[in-house]
Structure formats: structure tokens, C-alpha cells
Amino acid sequence: MKSSNLGYPRIGEKREWKKALEAYWSGKLEEEAFHAELKAIRLRNLKKQKEQGIDCIPVGDFSYYDHILDTATMFGIVPGRFGYEGGKPDLQTYYAMARGTREATACAMTKWFNTNYHYIVPELEDRQPQLTANRPLEAYREAKTELGIEGRPVIVGLYTFLKLSKGYTAEELESWIDRLLPLYGQVLRELETEGVEWVQIDEPILVTTLDQDEMKLVARIYDKLAKEAPGVKLLLQTYFEAVDYYKEVVALPVHGIGLDFVHDGGRNLKAVRELGFPSDKVLGAGLIDGRGVWRADLTEILETLNKLAEKVPADHIFVQPSCSLLHVPVSAAQEQGLEPTLREALAFAGEKLEEVALLAKGAHSGPDAIRSELDTSARSRQTLQQSPSRNRRQVHERMTELASQPSTRQGNVQTRREAHQKRWNLPLLPTTTIGSFPQTPEIRSSRQKWRKGEWSDAQYETFIQEQIKTWIGLQAELGLDVFVHGEFERNDMVEFFGEKLAGFAFTANGWVQSYGSRCVKPPIIYGDVEFTAPMTVTETVYAQSLTAAPVKGMLTGPVTILNWSFVRDDKSREEVAYQIALALRDEVEALEASGIGMIQVDEPAIREGLPLKREQGQQYLDWTVRAFRLCTSTVKDETQIHTHMCYSDFHNIIDSISALDADVISIETSRSHGELIESFEAYTYDKGIGLGVFDIHSPRVPQVEEIGLMIDRALRVLAPDQFWINPDCGLKTRKYEETIASLRNMVQATEQAREKYAVKA
Ligand SMILES: CN1c2c(nc(N)[nH]c2=O)NC[C@@H]1CNc1ccc(C(=O)N[C@@H](CCC(=O)N[C@@H](CCC(=O)N[C@@H](CCC(=O)O)C(=O)O)C(=O)O)C(=O)O)cc1
Numbered sequence: 001m002k003s004s005n006l007g008y009p010r011i012g013e014k015r016e017w018k019k020a021l022e023a024y025w026s027g028k029l030e031e032e033a034f035h036a037e038l039k040a041i042r043l044r045n046l047k048k049q050k051e052q053g054i055d056c057i058p059v060g061d062f063s064y065y066d067h068i069l070d071t072a073t074m075f076g077i078v079p080g081r082f083g084y085e086g087g088k089p090d091l092q093t094y095y096a097m098a099r100g101t102r103e104a105t106a107c108a109m110t111k112w113f114n115t116n117y118h119y120i121v122p123e124l125e126d127r128q129p130q131l132t133a134n135r136p137l138e139a140y141r142e143a144k145t146e147l148g149i150e151g152r153p154v155i156v157g158l159y160t161f162l163k164l165s166k167g168y169t170a171e172e173l174e175s176w177i178d179r180l181l182p183l184y185g186q187v188l189r190e191l192e193t194e195g196v197e198w199v200q201i202d203e204p205i206l207v208t209t210l211d212q213d214e215m216k217l218v219a220r221i222y223d224k225l226a227k228e229a230p231g232v233k234l235l236l237q238t239y240f241e242a243v244d245y246y247k248e249v250v251a252l253p254v255h256g257i258g259l260d261f262v263h264d265g266g267r268n269l270k271a272v273r274e275l276g277f278p279s280d281k282v283l284g285a286g287l288i289d290g291r292g293v294w295r296a297d298l299t300e301i302l303e304t305l306n307k308l309a310e311k312v313p314a315d316h317i318f319v320q321p322s323c324s325l326l327h328v329p330v331s332a333a334q335e336q337g338l339e340p341t342l343r344e345a346l347a348f349a350g351e352k353l354e355e356v357a358l359l360a361k362g363a364h365s366g367p368d369a370i371r372s373e374l375d376t377s378a379r380s381r382q383t384l385q386q387s388p389s390r391n392r393r394q395v396h397e398r399m400t401e402l403a404s405q406p407s408t409r410q411g412n413v414q415t416r417r418e419a420h421q422k423r424w425n426l427p428l429l430p431t432t433t434i435g436s437f438p439q440t441p442e443i444r445s446s447r448q449k450w451r452k453g454e455w456s457d458a459q460y461e462t463f464i465q466e467q468i469k470t471w472i473g474l475q476a477e478l479g480l481d482v483f484v485h486g487e488f489e490r491n492d493m494v495e496f497f498g499e500k501l502a503g504f505a506f507t508a509n510g511w512v513q514s515y516g517s518r519c520v521k522p523p524i525i526y527g528d529v530e531f532t533a534p535m536t537v538t539e540t541v542y543a544q545s546l547t548a549a550p551v552k553g554m555l556t557g558p559v560t561i562l563n564w565s566f567v568r569d570d571k572s573r574e575e576v577a578y579q580i581a582l583a584l585r586d587e588v589e590a591l592e593a594s595g596i597g598m599i600q601v602d603e604p605a606i607r608e609g610l611p612l613k614r615e616q617g618q619q620y621l622d623w624t625v626r627a628f629r630l631c632t633s634t635v636k637d638e639t640q641i642h643t644h645m646c647y648s649d650f651h652n653i654i655d656s657i658s659a660l661d662a663d664v665i666s667i668e669t670s671r672s673h674g675e676l677i678e679s680f681e682a683y684t685y686d687k688g689i690g691l692g693v694f695d696i697h698s699p700r701v702p703q704v705e706e707i708g709l710m711i712d713r714a715l716r717v718l719a720p721d722q723f724w725i726n727p728d729c730g731l732k733t734r735k736y737e738e739t740i741a742s743l744r745n746m747v748q749a750t751e752q753a754r755e756k757y758a759v760k761a
């Protein structure tokens, strides 16, 4: 039995990767030095896996930004607007696609399956794809020559790549398969010539709901690829769920099948046990959770391994994480600040690979060979389970009364709308922003000084108040209608709330890549969640005291806090969401009681948490809607509830979005070039809505005319008197000048639109 890994966090132990990218972009690091720095990080990552005794080490999973973007550029799939003329795209083109330039908007970015990682969406145009470089081969050679590692090149599978791309119709899918097949074939043939033994082909799309015709296309792809390079062994890797077409998948002409035995609802294991596994194939057994941070129950996993071994000979099994470790932080060993009960129960990428190696050893030599590790793992899980943090009486009592907790607003939409108009008398097409303003280096370093104790609480609070005051002034000057306080006191929209609610813990260095160089440090929900004291009232009330314009209170919603945290695994996610919802309701009520009339409860992560299986979607949506409503329904009619979502395709979930019953919702549309607007063509949405009119992820300043076009496009399907004007998302990642210029153009475009649409309202 071999130990195997599927992908390693690329960011480095201290986020060296992020710092290098940002230094390069800002011109502080020359291109040559940048390549050298990234190479050093890449090799360090590989070396660590080798030291941990992993037999099959992935190579080619490292990226300069995103692995889907890597795959697109490897095939010369570069949209014409970037001025690309063929050949290997240079670094400038690569980053232009990811980040946009003054001349060209960036490619769309969206969530990678149900994770908080974003990939760059490939845009297929008429140009014939070509192999511009063999990335997996380059990675393989580097690992071999530099470190003597016989790596396993990783490549995104053809079907997954195409399904995640846009720019083609359903009828054109097959022709795109035919265009890409020779290129995949060439990659594999070159790897074969090089003497590579195994190649990992990631096809996570196989765990989503596919129809039978699609499965036939997948079979056609692999029949062809198997013939292209018969000397190289293909590990067809799936993850994040069970495969629906188990029989068809294991019959594909490849040498190994990787299955997730953690997030499969037990279905992959059941399939192996009931339907068997081909004797000529290797099973990549994803047994260690690549998405969560908890130490594994090694005894239970050994039992699962024994069950698998009834159907698959031990020498045909790779023990591996359930997916790439891209989604977990690098190492828990450094987290000395955490309470020992919790720290002992954690496993990040480094510890997970130790577990993989241990399991391989235990399976090979018997459980006694790893007895003390088995005992330690069982003890640490048990100690956490019995800790007072998991047994908070008041939370348990409140949860038993859940059925009688209000989850419906008093008045209907129309009554509320009238109450709001009376209270604020906002103009047609009200302008607002999503919440955050630039988190400048000055703000971040001030927070750092305060955290280190170099600044007193009072000093930090005064500093934050100054920021709020400046931006209230700027919003007034810009002529916005509904203000925000700017979120300057927040490190992150989830981490900030986690720090203030009971039941959460924080790492010092538990970073995970979110998009590009941007990382997040997900809080760890390890206990029962409880409100302890108001979290946002001081800053919001202060901001409101400076202006007559309404200031929106700004909270992160229960589902987003859940989905962007690492969550305890002894309770259902639904139950944890309700605990968070009830805690946040206390904050909503505290804001209302302090005179805040508009409260925004952000839920950008609702869509990404949608189960990958279509049939499980509605149940998830029902409980997420309930959680949101538990949190927001106790306010008076004259209080306006806003929500916000970004990055996603909402076509199939509009009913649930409407069921949130938020008075106003703001949604991303600009990076997806307005595609979402079509969803409203056949839908009567009866509440306020702002479809983002410019992309905040790009440093590019949108022009008045472009914003005007976005507004026009939206107003073809939405009524002017329900439409709000706002950017796609918060402005925390933007620079001061970009923010001011963009908002100025947004307000100007709105003024023009008001004249144009006034009569129609
Ligand atoms: C809206 N988005 C979010 C997602 N998930 C979240 N959990 N939060 C989100 O906001 N998912 C979808 C999107 C993804 N978008 C983003 C946008 C921006 C970021 C981002 O800016 N990340 C920052 C880290 C933010 C943070 O916590 N900053 C800390 C400072 C931590 C730090 O860097 N410290 C430095 C020293 C700083 C100094 O001295 O100046 C250090 O430790 O070395 C803070 O503000 O206190 C990033 O830097 O990547 C992420 C996702």
C-alpha cells in the first residue's frame, strides 16, 4: 500500500508566495527574482512531502495564480482582447487575464466547486488551441533533477476543463473535445517518452450531476487518451463527493481511480463493497479529509481500509487525502497560541500527510505498529468532545426552542417598502456600496501594532474612528445615497465575527488561498456558538452620528460564517448554522435598538455551499434560507434588511434568494458580463435589487459609459424603482485612488440614468 498526495498548499508556511506575487505586481521584484522565489517555494513544498515519507508526490499542482488559468494558457486559450498572437503566453498576459488591464477586462472568476477557492474561467474563442508548453513535464523534470523526486504530474482533466470553461454552446461541446484531445494526447505522449510512470488526471466534474450522454463523452475521451500513451499510467482522480456512475467510471480504460471516501456520504464505499473494484486497477483511497482541519479518527479509517481490502488487494491501494490539500492551512505545529485541547485535535496539510503515511504503515504492518499514534488520535478527539465549549447549556436550550423562533417578517414586502420610502425617501436608483473600503497598508499595520500591544485599545479605536470619519465625508462628497462605515476595524468579514462570538478559535497562521494572492484565515468553529456582546454597534452608531444619510449596519450572515470557517464535525452543518443565526440575531436586534435602520447581512457563500448533487440542493437551500430568516426576521417593518452575494451563478436558485425575504439584495454581475441579468427575464422579483455595475477585483477604473451600459442592460429586465446602483462587492482590496475614481464614475452614470429613466419609474 502506497502513501499518496493529490496537491499541496502553494502559499508557503508564511505566505511567502503571496508576498512574492504582490511584490512582483507592484514592481518591487524583478521578473527573474520572482521566478527564483517561486521556484524556491515550490521546491520547499516538494521537499516537505518527501520528508514526510509520501510515496507518490504530485508535481505541477503549483501555480503562479490558479491551476485552471495555467491549463488554459498551456493550451493557448487566451481571449483575443489581451492582444495574444499565439505561442507561450508571457507572464504579463497571464496576469492580465487574471487581473485585467486598463484596456481589457479580466476573465471571470468563480468558485471551484463547493470551496472558497476561485478559479479563472477559461473563455473559448474561435482560435484553434495549441500546446504552448508541457507544464506537467516541466514540473516533473524539475522535481527529478533538483530533488531526485520521481513525481506524479497532475493535470486538470479534459472534461472538467471544458465544463468549467465558457464561450461555447452545448452543440459545440463535442467539437471542443476533439480540438483538445490531441493536445492532451501530446502532453501524455511526452510524459511517456520521459519515462513518467503515473499521471494524475483530476476530473472532479464526475461527482456533479451528469447525464448518461455526458458519461459516454467521458468514456470516449478516456478511450482515446488511453491509446495515445499506453506506457503511462493514468490515475483518474475525483473528489468532493461520490461518483454517480460508479460502474462506468471504474470501467474507464485507466490504471487507477481516485475516490473521495470522506465527502461521499458513504456512497463510494458502498459502491466498492457492493459492486467490487476492477482487479487490474489501483484504488486511490481518499481517506484523510482534505477540506477539514480535524485530526482523523485513524482507528475508524483503518477499519474502512480493511473493508476496502476485502475488494481491492493492498498493493493496489494508494492511501491519500480526499482532495488536494490546497484547501487547508500548511501546518498546525506552529499554532502554539491555541488551547492545547484544541491544538491537539487539529491536523493541517503537514499533519494530514503524517496521517496518510501512518495509515499506509498501519495497513502494511498492522495496527500495533502505530498503536501509540492511534491512541493519541482517539484521546485528542475525545478530550475535545467532552470540553465545556461543546456543552454550553444556554445554546442547547435555545436550540431546543428552534421551532418556535420567529422566521417571518411582520409586514409583507409592499408594506415594508412603503415604510422605507416614508422613512428615507431615497431617490430613484439609490446608490450605495457593499460595505468595505480600502484596507490600506496603514490600516493593516495599525491593527498589527494594536494586536502586538504597541498600541492601546483607545489609540486603535481613535484611529478607526478617523478612518470612518474620513470615509463618511468622502461618501457625502461623492454623492452616494446610502452610506457604510467602511469595515476598517475588520481583518476579514468572517474572522472578525468569529473572534467575537463564543465557540470559535483563531490560528496565527492558518492561511488558505482564496483567489490569486488573496488569502483567508478561516476561523475554527470548535464549540457551541454564542453571542457574548455587541460586535458592530460602536462603529456603526459612530458613523451614523456623522451624517443624516442612512448608514447600513454590516454583518456577515450565518451561512457565510459557516461556509468560510472550518466547522466541528460532531454536529450537522445545519445545526451549527442555526446556532450562528441565533447569535447574530442578537446583533441585528442590538443594531436596530441603537437606531440603525438599514442592516445588511452578507451571504456571499450561500451559493458555493450548494451540494454538488442536484437532488440534495433544495434541502440545503431550505435550511440556509431558514438560518438567514432566523437571523433577520425579528426587526420592525421600517427596518430595511439588505443582503449581498458575489461570484456566483444564481440561475437556479433565484426562488431561494427571493425566499430570504431581504428588502434589498446586491449581487455580482460585472465580471460575468451581465449574464445573471438574463435570469430575471422570466422571473418576477418583487424586492429591491442591485446588480453590481463594476468589477471590484480588478484595479481597472470603469468608465461612465460602461457603467451606463450595465445599468441599461439591467433595466431592460428590472424596474427602475426597484433597482439599486452599487459595485459588485466590497472595495477592501482596491487602492484609494481607484475606489474614488470608480465611485465617482458610478455616481455620474447614475445621474445620467436617473434623467433617462425618471419618467418610466
Ligand atoms: C469576499 N471574499 C471573502 C472570502 N472569504 C473570506 N473569509 N473573506 C472574504 O472577504 N471568500 C470570497 C471572497 C474572497 N475575497 C477576498 C478578498 C480579500 C482578501 C484579503 O484581502 N485577504 C488578505 C488578508 C486579510 C486579513 O486578514 N488581513 C489581516 C492582516 C493579516 C496580515 O497580512 N498580517 C501581516 C502583517 C500586516 C502588516 O503589518 O501590515 C502578516 O501577518 O504578515 C488584517 O487586516 O488584520 C490578504 O492579505 O490576502 C481575501 C479574500
Ligand SMILES: N[C@@H](CCS)C(=O)O
Binding pocket: 434, 435, 436, 493, 554, 602, 604, 644, 646, 729, 730, 731, 732
Ligand atoms: N461587506 C463585505 C462583503 C464582501 S462579500 C465587503 O464589503 O467586503
Ligand SMILES: [Zn+2]
Binding pocket: 434, 604, 644, 645, 646, 728, 729, 730
Ligand atoms: Zn461580495
